[in-house]
Amino acid sequence: MTDSPANTETLSVLDRPNSYIGKTVPRPNLDRLLQGRGLYVSDMELPRMVHVVFLRSPHAHARIVEIDAGAAKRLPGVIAVVTGRELEAVITPWVGVLSHLKGLKSAPQSAIAIDRVCWQGEAVAAVVATNRAAAEDAAEHVLVEYQELEAVTDMRTTLDPQTPVIHPALGDNLAFERNHDAGHVDQAFAASDEVVEADFVFGRHTGVTLEPRAVVADWNAAEARLTIYQGTQAPHMVQNIAALHLGLQEQQVRVVCKDVGGSFGIKVHIYADEMATYALSKMLRRPIKFVADRVESFNTDIHARDHRCKGRIGIQRDGTITAFEIDDLTGIGPYSMYPRTSAIEANQVVNLVGGPYTTKNYRARARVVFQNKNVMCQYRAVGHPIACSVTEGLVDLAAMKIGMDPVEIRRRNLIADDAYPCASPSGLRFEKLSHHASLDKLLEMMNYEGLRTEQAALRKNNIHRGIGIASFIEVTNPSAAFYGVGGAKISSQDGVAVRLGAQGSVICQTSITEQGQGSESLTAQIVGSVLGVSMDRVRVMLGDTDHTPYGGGTWASRGAGIGGEAALRAAKVLRKNILDVAAAILQSSPAELDIANNSVVNTDDGTPRIELRELARIVYFRPDTLPPGIQPELMATRHFVPREYPFAFTNGVQASWLEVDTETGFVKLLRHWVVEDCGTIINPQLVDEQIRGGVVQGLGAALFEKCIYDERGQLTNANMADYLVPMSGEMPDIDVGHVVSPTLESELGAKGAGEAGTAGAAAAVTNAVNDALRPFGTIVTEIPLTPQVILTALGRI
Amino acid sequence: MRAPIPISLCVNGERVDAHVLPRLNLADFLREHLHLTGTHVGCEHGACGACTVRVNDEIIRACLVLAVQTHGASVLTIEGLSDSGEVADLQAAFRDRNALQCGYCTPGMLMAAQDLLKQDAEPDRKQIREHLSGNYCRCTGYQAIVDAVETTARLRRERKS
Numbered sequence: 001m002t003d004s005p006a007n008t009e010t011l012s013v014l015d016r017p018n019s020y021i022g023k024t025v026p027r028p029n030l031d032r033l034l035q036g037r038g039l040y041v042s043d044m045e046l047p048r049m050v051h052v053v054f055l056r057s058p059h060a061h062a063r064i065v066e067i068d069a070g071a072a073k074r075l076p077g078v079i080a081v082v083t084g085r086e087l088e089a090v091i092t093p094w095v096g097v098l099s100h101l102k103g104l105k106s107a108p109q110s111a112i113a114i115d116r117v118c119w120q121g122e123a124v125a126a127v128v129a130t131n132r133a134a135a136e137d138a139a140e141h142v143l144v145e146y147q148e149l150e151a152v153t154d155m156r157t158t159l160d161p162q163t164p165v166i167h168p169a170l171g172d173n174l175a176f177e178r179n180h181d182a183g184h185v186d187q188a189f190a191a192s193d194e195v196v197e198a199d200f201v202f203g204r205h206t207g208v209t210l211e212p213r214a215v216v217a218d219w220n221a222a223e224a225r226l227t228i229y230q231g232t233q234a235p236h237m238v239q240n241i242a243a244l245h246l247g248l249q250e251q252q253v254r255v256v257c258k259d260v261g262g263s264f265g266i267k268v269h270i271y272a273d274e275m276a277t278y279a280l281s282k283m284l285r286r287p288i289k290f291v292a293d294r295v296e297s298f299n300t301d302i303h304a305r306d307h308r309c310k311g312r313i314g315i316q317r318d319g320t321i322t323a324f325e326i327d328d329l330t331g332i333g334p335y336s337m338y339p340r341t342s343a344i345e346a347n348q349v350v351n352l353v354g355g356p357y358t359t360k361n362y363r364a365r366a367r368v369v370f371q372n373k374n375v376m377c378q379y380r381a382v383g384h385p386i387a388c389s390v391t392e393g394l395v396d397l398a399a400m401k402i403g404m405d406p407v408e409i410r411r412r413n414l415i416a417d418d419a420y421p422c423a424s425p426s427g428l429r430f431e432k433l434s435h436h437a438s439l440d441k442l443l444e445m446m447n448y449e450g451l452r453t454e455q456a457a458l459r460k461n462n463i464h465r466g467i468g469i470a471s472f473i474e475v476t477n478p479s480a481a482f483y484g485v486g487g488a489k490i491s492s493q494d495g496v497a498v499r500l501g502a503q504g505s506v507i508c509q510t511s512i513t514e515q516g517q518g519s520e521s522l523t524a525q526i527v528g529s530v531l532g533v534s535m536d537r538v539r540v541m542l543g544d545t546d547h548t549p550y551g552g553g554t555w556a557s558r559g560a561g562i563g564g565e566a567a568l569r570a571a572k573v574l575r576k577n578i579l580d581v582a583a584a585i586l587q588s589s590p591a592e593l594d595i596a597n598n599s600v601v602n603t604d605d606g607t608p609r610i611e612l613r614e615l616a617r618i619v620y621f622r623p624d625t626l627p628p629g630i631q632p633e634l635m636a637t638r639h640f641v642p643r644e645y646p647f648a649f650t651n652g653v654q655a656s657w658l659e660v661d662t663e664t665g666f667v668k669l670l671r672h673w674v675v676e677d678c679g680t681i682i683n684p685q686l687v688d689e690q691i692r693g694g695v696v697q698g699l700g701a702a703l704f705e706k707c708i709y710d711e712r713g714q715l716t717n718a719n720m721a722d723y724l725v726p727m728s729g730e731m732p733d734i735d736v737g738h739v740v741s742p743t744l745e746s747e748l749g750a751k752g753a754g755e756a757g758t759a760g761a762a763a764a765v766t767n768a769v770n771d772a773l774r775p776f777g778t779i780v781t782e783i784p785l786t787p788q789v790i791l792t793a794l795g796r797i
Numbered sequence: 798m799r800a801p802i803p804i805s806l807c808v809n810g811e812r813v814d815a816h817v818l819p820r821l822n823l824a825d826f827l828r829e830h831l832h833l834t835g836t837h838v839g840c841e842h843g844a845c846g847a848c849t850v851r852v853n854d855e856i857i858r859a860c861l862v863l864a865v866q867t868h869g870a871s872v873l874t875i876e877g878l879s880d881s882g883e884v885a886d887l888q889a890a891f892r893d894r895n896a897l898q899c900g901y902c903t904p905g906m907l908m909a910a911q912d913l914l915k916q917d918a919e920p921d922r923k924q925i926r927e928h929l930s931g932n933y934c935r936c937t938g939y940q941a942i943v944d945a946v947e948t949t950a951r952l953r954r955e956r957k958s
Contacts, residue, residue, distance in 0.1 A: 026892050026893055026895070027892075027895065030891075030892045030897065030900075031888070031892065032900075033897055033899075033900025033903055034879070034888040034891055034892060034897065034900070034903060034907070035835070035875065035876070035879035035888070036833075036834070036835015036836070036874065036875030036876050036879065036904045037835065037876075037879075038835075038900055039834075040834075040837075040901065042837075042838070043828070043834035045832075131829075133818075133820070133821075207935070208933075208935055209899075209901075209935060210837070210839045210845060210847055210899070210901040210902050210933060210934070210935050211837065211839070211899070211901045212839075259899070259900065260899060261837070261899050261900070261901030262898075262899045262901060262935050262936060263899075264935070293841060294839070294840045294841055294842070515898075515899055516897070516898030516899035516900060516936050517898065518895075518898075685894075685895050686895060689895050689898065689937060689938075689941055692937065692938035692940050692941070693898060693935075693936045693937050693938045694938075695938060696937075696938030696939065697935070697938075719840070719842060719844070720839070720840040720842070720844035720845055720933070721842065721844045725933055725935065726938075726939075727930040727931075727933065727939075728925075728926040728927075728929040728930050728932070728934075728939040728942070728943065729926045729927050729929075729930035730930075731926070731938060731939050731940070733922075733940055734938060734940055757938075
């Protein structure tokens with residue numbers, strides 16, 4: 001490789017010899033997790049640490065008449081029993097609104113309920129004891145007298161005049177409404193050959209991170225400093241919010257994020273019980289540990305996707321889609337979640353419906369209502385599965401109506417690959433998407449015609465298989481447009497500091513975080529590639545507000561695209577600085593030098609000139625030997641935020657091949673395909689595994705996952721035996737392909753990939769089930785597609 | 798009933814003597830008393846498999862076994878399994894295939910996978926999926942795990958022949 005042509009200045013830093021970009025390399029430090037030597041917050045112990053358990057409301061809506069903690073306080077091991085009223089002196093309440101979501105309203109929420117509980121599972125008292133079992137014992141002895149109030153549970157009747165208003169000061173139960181009208185919808189429908197309507201119903205589900213939410217808060221009164229160890233995706237956001245509500249300066253709060261046992265958006269929020277734990281540490285002046293148990297996780301981790309969406313599509317006989325219209329209704333629980341709010345999902349649904357298609361006629365209404373159930377908020381692929389299921393469901397229904405193949409109708413209506421840049425009727429700006437190339441690739445991978453032949457043959461044997469296709473767009477690399485413009489102190493920029501250590505290794509501090517996606521790996525790959533340093537010499541530090549640059553963290557598919565670009569830019573500066581020093585030492589010029597294989601080399605022939613280890617030795621220990629006037633800077637910091645596009649949209653398409661047992665209603669997934677375009681691929685294996693994992697979360701929503709509430713607001717399946725998640729035995733193999741359209745907004749060109757799988761999986765499965773059920777003249781538009789739903793549609797029950 | 802009970806057992810090859818409350822489960826005993834935090838707790842009622850450990854050569858859910866029940870038993874956790882080198886090849890296959898993301902299910906998954914490979918040298922993908930069905934993973938979608946187990950089985954067969 002050293003004899004390759006050598007003018008590296010004309011090459012992108014990503015094309016340099018020995019680049020790790022585009023290569024599958026194992027993630028650093030996986031052995032720690034493989035050997036059980038990780039450090040999750042739930043593993044942590046600190047001196048003088050005690051445990052908090054929250055006593056939670058058994059009622060969905062009730063007035064707290066009296067709390068008697070006398071008996072509990074006398075039990076062995078109990079340190080304190082604290083009510084919401086007592087904790088109020090330490091931490092202020094909050095209201096989860098953002099100014100750019102016009103009209104969004106919510107009520108003040110406290111860390112622990114005061115006077116009233118608004119959902120089953122809301123904390124009414126904190127019991128702190130020397131160990132968790134003692135705290136749980138004591139919690140049973142805290143006597144709470146409740147006066148039960150009427151629970152508002154059915155989102156369809158929440159806005160009715162006879163339904164009680166949950167927060168009377170707000171006037172009604174409507175948290176947020178958005179209306180959008182683009183083009184000429186009424187004219188388009190009037191002029192359509194056919195108009196098809198359907199009601200889409202989405203089951204409320206949740207993330208089920210395998211490690212429940214966990215926090216250790218350590219208030220050091222002598223330092224007047226709070227250290228929060230938390231499995232969070234956004235440490236700087238936690239720092240800001242904790243300081244704000246505890247009356248501290250940001251520098252008095254340090255947030256440390258160790259290993260995180262799954263997040264998926266569940267751990268990007270700040271929960272009332274976490275706020276209470278911070279406050280309790282300050283109140284009791286010692287480390288407090290809170291780890292949710294699984295029942296608490298189901299009752300308090302944010303839920304998502306509880307939507308009912310009426311959809312309409314206009315179609316011409318030639319397959320031209322003329323218009324989309326939706327009316328979306330979602331119930332978010334009693335409060336808008338803090339600080340990201342609970343209006344984002346409905347807002348995304350409005351943004352995304354119809355997004356892959358050319359029609360400019362689009363009307364939408366979304367209403368977000370309060371109810372006495374657990375809070376809903378952003379979970380992986382926020383809004384996308386709903387928008388995709390509605391859009392793709394309508395497209396298939398339209399195709400069915402005019403007797404057109406589902407592939408053909410998409411070919412005729414997807415935005416052409418050469419039409420970019422362009423905008424959607426909801427105002428989303430697309431830089432470069434590849435719907436048609438992706439669809440072509442998908443059809444080839446799955447052998448579409450072959451499957452159709454197989455399907456037809458099996459029908460004769462009363463075996464009902466279906467093919468479902470779903471094109472989608474995905475929001476990635478969010479700029480300040482997501483939260484910052486609404487007043488939330490949630491950073492959209494990320495920073496990376498890179499330095500050459502004294503022994504020639506590279507230390508890299510980044511503000512993005514790791515929950516298993518591979519943030520550490522992609523950062524090391526980029527930095528190693530740009531610097532010409534092998535990955536084993538690059539150490540990446542993340543998840544500590546004391547030791548990383550300020551930034552947003554890892555959420556909304558932003559780590560690679562934003563944090564990766566910051567890493568690239570910082571490494572470029574460091575590379576230049578290294579070459580400046582090397583030129584001085586070698587009496588050469590920077591242009592004649594390059595770095596490869598951990599050494600400074602001649603640009604023209606690759607001859608090694610000085611190892612980085614030796615260069616570092618001179619800089620750090622013998623600077624007296626450097627020429628006069630040379631002050632090496634072997635540390636560089638750069639930040640990045642997208643400015644041109646509010647979001648870097650990606651696109652893709654999924655297909656499902658499945659079999660429906662029309663006797664039992666069971667669905668057997670046989671195969672699943674995804675083609676996805678996330679721009680530059682840094683590590684193909686990591687991207688593919690993000691997509692596979694995302695698909696399976698989407699398949700869980702499609703087939704199994706639902707938080708089942710009764711009419712009194714009781715969650716009836718709050719455990720892992722009754723709430724079904726996908727298991728290995730019932731999941732299919734998933735083939736993943738790529739089309740690559742890099743964003744030109746960064747040198748790296750990477751867009752996000754973390755949510756693509758989840759975005760389209762349920763839509764593909766639902767369309768496949770309807771394809772399988774076609775001879776029965778019925779359709780289903782409700783997920784999860786349980787046997788009950790399918791047998792009901794078939795008229796069997 | 799609240800009085801601690803003396804137990805004596807072997808954990809990762811070392812003798813352990815302890816006094817434990819009757820209600821203490823094995824997962825909490827390993828994590829909180831012995832600080833063997835590689836055994837993870839996901840559901841606390843035997844559904845998720847994150848706490849899978851080996852007791853007397855059988856894999857069990859440590860959250861469903863009381864510590865007192867392991868009196869006289871031999872317990873192997875992920876720490877012991879790693880140190881002995883018994884699953885070094887399986888761990889390498891997981892690493893190379895990126896068969897873990899957050900890593901929380903991984904110790905239990907490795908326990909279950911090794912249990913299968915000990916019983917069956919040539920499991921097919923369906924059998925691997927069936928055997929691992931008691932171990933939830935929310936990150937990977939399982940395919941990479943199945944691949945890693947399949948690869949390990951093949952390499953072990955090749956080494957033997």
